[in-house]
Amino acid sequence: MSELFQIEFKVRDYECDMQGIVNNANYLHYLEHTRHEFLHHIGLDFEKLTREGILLVVKRIELDYSLPLRSGDSFIVDCQTQRISPLRFGFIQSIRRLEDNKSIATARVIGTAINRLGRPFLPPEIDQAF
Amino acid sequence: MSELFQIEFKVRDYECDMQGIVNNANYLHYLEHTRHEFLHHIGLDFEKLTREGILLVVKRIELDYSLPLRSGDSFIVDCQTQRISPLRFGFIQSIRRLEDNKSIATARVIGTAINRLGRPFLPPEIDQAF
Amino acid sequence: MSELFQIEFKVRDYECDMQGIVNNANYLHYLEHTRHEFLHHIGLDFEKLTREGILLVVKRIELDYSLPLRSGDSFIVDCQTQRISPLRFGFIQSIRRLEDNKSIATARVIGTAINRLGRPFLPPEIDQAF
């Protein structure tokens, strides 16, 4: 597994739903943004790849929610890589509340890359990173 | 397992990201809306429960993405129930493209219910439904 | 002004924020989806235009909120066109609650079209439609 990459977020109130806690779908946003920042950190630009016709897509997500995030919470999202198969790459991610370091959620996200024709195509940079 | 409950959606363009396909997080929105409509169908009102201090929360999501949804696509999201444990209830859900009935995604979503103190509290209606 | 085009929506619970009412930003989503369906109705495909390098973009929004939408509400969003200037086209839109026909919001949305270089470029179909 790779070194740990992490970034800090703060809950934005529009991310909370009528229960007063962050809606379950927004955790995928936090996880995705962290992955894209990680990719950028290792020299891969998601937008540039997209313009070149290489789509990095999610194939599977496993996400365990432990504690809800609320208005005002700051939290850390991290990201480690894990090679799954020749064409599949994984991200092990977790979300921790900054105030008390409690685990909010853990996730495993498996992705692949396809070209404009929908065919699997793993760019060499991805291949080397995982 | 319960009878199959299903509703129809159409992709809204704002749900697509720069790749021109529906962003991975929006599938959780489709799945949630279908679950809430299903709960309503069996006599459970998510909003009313929330106001009464009973929060139905997601504990785990497993989501497999097969094919991406695109602008203009209509699709069916379904929902079946599955009892997991005394305090956990599951939803087996799938998303199929209407045009050709191809599978877009399949998911297993596990939920529980908590009261205002964060303690597990399964309302009898949920208990009976699963 | 053009004929009235309208479509029906139902609030999805994830669109509500901690106040238990639809978050202000989601009204822009409803309005946009209605505009894109309207454009499709008159033979203009937003996604196809995007792929061809013609970007229809919003330049100004004026939005008055009268009453909040809540969980369970069904509502109608409509769309009429209004020519603003050679390069600007307007949409007059309103949102009404289905149950009692009460006005929820009214909006004026002004758009333009630009090409890949960021230069104004109004496709003839838009020019004729407004």
Add this chain to the structure above:
Amino acid sequence: MSELFQIEFKVRDYECDMQGIVNNANYLHYLEHTRHEFLHHIGLDFEKLTREGILLVVKRIELDYSLPLRSGDSFIVDCQTQRISPLRFGFIQSIRRLEDNKSIATARVIGTAINRLGRPFLPPEIDQAF
């Protein structure tokens, strides 16, 4: 008018739509988050007010889009207050790209406060702040 309050954001890729630019609705999210942080800065907690049954709601938005935000852009959103009437308070806001200080958007947002019965009720803290 009040002093200038401002915070920094960075575009998250999920905020971009198929045009490769930030979707128009997400600007309302940026503006709202900045207003809530500003309110917090002057001692008003949006979530606490909500729990106490005081809803700060948007009545009108005027938003001019100048230049689109793209993947990777960092930007500053600011917020100044402007009293509109006894029951209405305004926010003058702008979004500037950090790299070149170019104006991305300017907005005027008018809000009011209502209690649980939907009646206007301006908390003294809001009254004093504007």
